[in-house]
Amino acid sequence: MAAVEDIVTEAPAVEAVPKRAMTLGTGTSLVMLGLLLVVPLFVKNFIIFQMTMLLIYGVAVLALNILTGGSGQFSLGQSAFYAVGAYTSAILMEQFNVNYALTLPIAGVICFGFGFLFGQPALRLSGVYLALATFALATAMPQLLKLGYFEKWTGGVQGLVVTKPDAPFGLPISQDMWIYYFTLVITIAIYIFSVNLLRSRSGRAFMAIRDNEIAAAAMGVDVALYKTLAFGVSAGITGIAGGLGAITVQFVAPDSYTITLAISLFLGMVVGGVGWLPGSIVGSAFIIFVPNIAEGISKGLSGAVFGVLLFLVIFLVPHGARQVAIVGQQLIGRFRKN
Amino acid sequence: MRSEELCIAALATAIIAFTSGTALAQKKYDTGATDTEIKIGNIMPYSGPASAYGVIGKTEQAYFNKINAEGGINGRKINFVSYDDGYSPPKAVEQARKLVESDEVLLVFNPLGTPSNSAIQKYLNAKKVPQLFVATGATKWNDPKNFPWTMGWQPSYQSEAHIYAKYLMKEKPDGKIAILFQNDDFGKDYLKGLKDALGAKASMIAAEESYEATEPSVDNHIVRLKASGADVFISITTPKFAAQAIKKLAEIDWKPLHIVSNVSISVGGVIKPAGFENAQGMLSAAYAKDGADPQWDNDPGMKKLYAFLEKYYPDANRLDASVVYGYGAAQTMVKVLEMCGDNLTRDNVMKQAASLKDFVPDTLLPGIKINTSATDFAPIKQLQMMRFKGEKWDLFGDIISGELSE
Numbered sequence: 001m002a003a004v005e006d007i008v009t010e011a012p013a014v015e016a017v018p019k020r021a022m023t024l025g026t027g028t029s030l031v032m033l034g035l036l037l038v039v040p041l042f043v044k045n046f047i048i049f050q051m052t053m054l055l056i057y058g059v060a061v062l063a064l065n066i067l068t069g070g071s072g073q074f075s076l077g078q079s080a081f082y083a084v085g086a087y088t089s090a091i092l093m094e095q096f097n098v099n100y101a102l103t104l105p106i107a108g109v110i111c112f113g114f115g116f117l118f119g120q121p122a123l124r125l126s127g128v129y130l131a132l133a134t135f136a137l138a139t140a141m142p143q144l145l146k147l148g149y150f151e152k153w154t155g156g157v158q159g160l161v162v163t164k165p166d167a168p169f170g171l172p173i174s175q176d177m178w179i180y181y182f183t184l185v186i187t188i189a190i191y192i193f194s195v196n197l198l199r200s201r202s203g204r205a206f207m208a209i210r211d212n213e214i215a216a217a218a219m220g221v222d223v224a225l226y227k228t229l230a231f232g233v234s235a236g237i238t239g240i241a242g243g244l245g246a247i248t249v250q251f252v253a254p255d256s257y258t259i260t261l262a263i264s265l266f267l268g269m270v271v272g273g274v275g276w277l278p279g280s281i282v283g284s285a286f287i288i289f290v291p292n293i294a295e296g297i298s299k300g301l302s303g304a305v306f307g308v309l310l311f312l313v314i315f316l317v318p319h320g321a322r323q324v325a326i327v328g329q330q331l332i333g334r335f336r337k338n
Numbered sequence: 339m340r341s342e343e344l345c346i347a348a349l350a351t352a353i354i355a356f357t358s359g360t361a362l363a364q365k366k367y368d369t370g371a372t373d374t375e376i377k378i379g380n381i382m383p384y385s386g387p388a389s390a391y392g393v394i395g396k397t398e399q400a401y402f403n404k405i406n407a408e409g410g411i412n413g414r415k416i417n418f419v420s421y422d423d424g425y426s427p428p429k430a431v432e433q434a435r436k437l438v439e440s441d442e443v444l445l446v447f448n449p450l451g452t453p454s455n456s457a458i459q460k461y462l463n464a465k466k467v468p469q470l471f472v473a474t475g476a477t478k479w480n481d482p483k484n485f486p487w488t489m490g491w492q493p494s495y496q497s498e499a500h501i502y503a504k505y506l507m508k509e510k511p512d513g514k515i516a517i518l519f520q521n522d523d524f525g526k527d528y529l530k531g532l533k534d535a536l537g538a539k540a541s542m543i544a545a546e547e548s549y550e551a552t553e554p555s556v557d558n559h560i561v562r563l564k565a566s567g568a569d570v571f572i573s574i575t576t577p578k579f580a581a582q583a584i585k586k587l588a589e590i591d592w593k594p595l596h597i598v599s600n601v602s603i604s605v606g607g608v609i610k611p612a613g614f615e616n617a618q619g620m621l622s623a624a625y626a627k628d629g630a631d632p633q634w635d636n637d638p639g640m641k642k643l644y645a646f647l648e649k650y651y652p653d654a655n656r657l658d659a660s661v662v663y664g665y666g667a668a669q670t671m672v673k674v675l676e677m678c679g680d681n682l683t684r685d686n687v688m689k690q691a692a693s694l695k696d697f698v699p700d701t702l703l704p705g706i707k708i709n710t711s712a713t714d715f716a717p718i719k720q721l722q723m724m725r726f727k728g729e730k731w732d733l734f735g736d737i738i739s740g741e742l743s744e
Contacts, residue, residue: 157453159427245428250457255425260424291422299384299422
């Protein structure tokens with residue numbers, strides 16, 4: 001127990017050194033990348049599908065991590081941005097015959113705009129009030145998607161079925177595997193972009209605002225601009241994840257993007273470690289696999305089992321996967337000294 | 339030495355392959371079926387907004403337990419793998435893929451919900467895995483030409499609407515109809531059914547109003563419908579709004595012939611809160627027996643259901659319509675598997691499911707039969723009209739088919 005307490009008190013000190021704390025070491029990164037590249041070659045299509053979903057939710061959690069871990073703003077409305085991204089991709093693909101790869105940047109740009117605009121009124125709010133405002137967005141989204149005015153494009157409550165793309169250039173791999181590698185490339189690109197963003201001038205501005213808004217303003221940081229910018233970037237990345245989700249699942253419907261999704265993403269961020277980007281993938285794994293494990297333990301009480309597991313995680317490792325990683329690092333360090 | 343060993347091994351393999359080949363000549367299996375087991379997949383919302391329907395999955399599990407305890411189907415035990423999708427379409431896709439690719443089930447039986455089934459339909463049809471007896475009332479499941487691996491079970495909203503239209507054309511040919519419908523797939527499916535069946539007589543519809551499921555009340559819609567001067571009121575509403583409509587009609591003293599859709603016929607959930615005195619003479623239609631209705635207490639079919647519940651699912655609420663539903667659907671599934679005999683291929687499962695003749699599960703109203711064919715993937719098409727009297731529904735008239743051709 002003493003060890004855990006040590007780390008809990010130690011954690012803020014790590015936050016102050018964002019450069020190292022944000023990422024994994026080069027060696028660990030390469031091993032992770034190698035695993036992500038090689039594993040799909042040896043597993044069933046279903047597992048590949050799950051791994052694709054893992055990456056997609058990982059990107060969505062990462063986006064929330066930039067917003068909350070980076071700039072210190074809460075959001076329970078990520079499902080709304082995810083939905084807008086998913087619908088943008090689906091509508092462009094099915095109604096306007098746009099190539100699936102091209103729909104992703106469009107989804108990203110639209111969501112960036114949407115998030116940036118939403119960030120304007122959200123400026124006046126902070127903490128729990130902001131969380132509530134974004135909550136409203138998440139609750140409203142499924143109903144907006146059902147509206148009769150948009151039905152021509154959205155398919156209303158029936159949703160839209162999306163055609164799964166084949167591998168290009170006649171590559172002899174299955175659709176699932178192609179989408180997986182396609183997603184992997186985008187995920188890596190977004191990850192690198194995010195890490196660099198947080199290390200850049202803008203990232204430092206985000207973190208200054210997170211740590212002390214007044215001090216940041218006094219230092220000459222444009223608080224309003226950077227807060228809305230963080231919202232925009234986060235929404236844009238979530239939108240890309242949504243678009244990838246639509247392509248992978250091959251179906252969009254208003255009921256897919258309820259508040260439950262937003263809470264799942266939030267949960268993934270906390271479990272992965274707020275502000276620690278590699279944790280996003282761990283958080284994503286938690287929200288995808290732990291409900292399945294819970295269901296395996298007891299069907300009737302799956303919700304309760306999930307609750308207990310979540311409680312255990314929060315109680316034992318309040319800083320999520322990042323804390324586990326730090327413990328691991330310290331152990332290795334001690335081992336090396338000996 | 340080496341080559342000799344290889345030779346023997348090859349010979350042995352050949353012999354095994356040959357003999358087992360002849361032994362299995364009569365039996366044909368696809369993934370998910372063996373000499374001892376039939377693996378059936380299922381997806382239910384055990385958690386989430388529609389978790390009340392999870393009872394259907396539990397009833398089905400209990401029913402398959404009963405079949406297994408009694409020796410299984412042609413000696414094969416049913417292995418029922420049921421997953422939770424929380425009524426979320428992406429989760430349904432994940433679970434469907436898990437069932438097909440990881441658990442390797444023979445077929446997916448009775449997955450629940452229109453959005454979830456829409457999400458997995460294309461995948462299952464591409465994989466040629468039967469998506470049998472889906473638990474939704476949408477009309478689109480009866481489409482053997484485009485989706486030969488998908489089949490519905492309960493009467494579709496459209497066939498129910500056809501029945502009301504037929505009744506009105508016969509009993510009230512000069513009537514003026516006012517329609518209130520929920521603005522979603524359910525309401526629209528229904529409205530289309532009404533208009534199709536009325537055909538040339540669609541001019542009988544004097545007014546139609548739609549409401550959003552998010553509106554707090556439908557009172558103002560009803561006042562507007564009354565102003566149209568209609569003398570027939572069709573309420574295509576979910577329980578909460580159906581009750582509001584019944585109450586409002588009494589309040590503004592409008593006494594049209596009131597028809598309410600089958601989804602809102604619950605005596606406890608709709609009519610009692612709206613007031614029995616306000617609902618007298620109201621019409622609707624049903625296809626299954628109601629556990630809350632004392633007239634079925636001595637019915638042999640329902641007695642069988644209650645005996646089954648006592649032994650295999652003692653904590654079930656027998657007034658819950660989902661129990662009656664799950665029992666009937668599971669019985670249909672067992673019937674199809676029995677018909678398949680030793681030819682348990684996915685192809686044959688669909689073929690047998692499409693050749694049900696006058697099959698009667700214990701829980702359907704007397705006279706209602708399940709019939710399917712290669713061009714008809716809608717197992718239950720018949721309903722019976724009923725009128726609300728006193729504190730319960732009275733069935734009346736013949737069993738009517740929802741098909742338009744008749």
